Amino acid sequence: SQQGEEDPQALSIQEGENATMNCSYKTSINNLQWYRQNSGRGLVHLILIRSNEREKHSGRLRVTLDTSKKSSSLLITASRAADTASYFCATDAGVGFQKLVFGTGTRLLVSP
């Protein structure tokens, strides 16, 4: 079962613009992670935010977490064509939080 949904399902922007993706989840978490997937490839970890954190930055990435609303957002600033990919949020789950449950993903297209 998938933990939550991502919004929007697809996003198309121009280079230099900012891209914002949202993720909602259903149960209590220890942490939430964002991953990136280029077409036909494996996933690459981008950033992890713990349940006691509200905001985290990594380069051009900014992640926020609102545990009261069970939601997170990923902001990519000054986007580049190379940012074109699918982006997934994942929350830890299961006994001992050993599993990850992935959202449905946002497909981002950045045009030159």
Add this chain to the structure above:
Amino acid sequence: DGGITQSPKYLFRKEGQNVTLSCEQNLNHDAMYWYRQDPGQGLRLIYYSQIVNDFQKGDIAEGYSVSREKKESFPLTVTSAQKNPTAFYLCASKGGGADTQYFGPGTRLTVL
């Protein structure tokens, strides 16, 4: 070169045949995971293993089997009981006390 490898990259199978997908890691990670991804969708967990000689079913284990005889290896067998096996299969590992999963490049399985 540390990492996680999957082979083959592409696999074609006739209906009624079992096939085994390889996943190897040299990251010294204890935990390993198998996911299935269908077009335009997120990842769904098939099986996972937290330690050698032990594994647990994920959300969609029916029609699949795994073994974990060595720390480095976690092969997935897609059996003829899996009704709709055509998909992209991703293997991941986790270890060192971190929550991040590291993904292989994936195997695309097509049933002819």
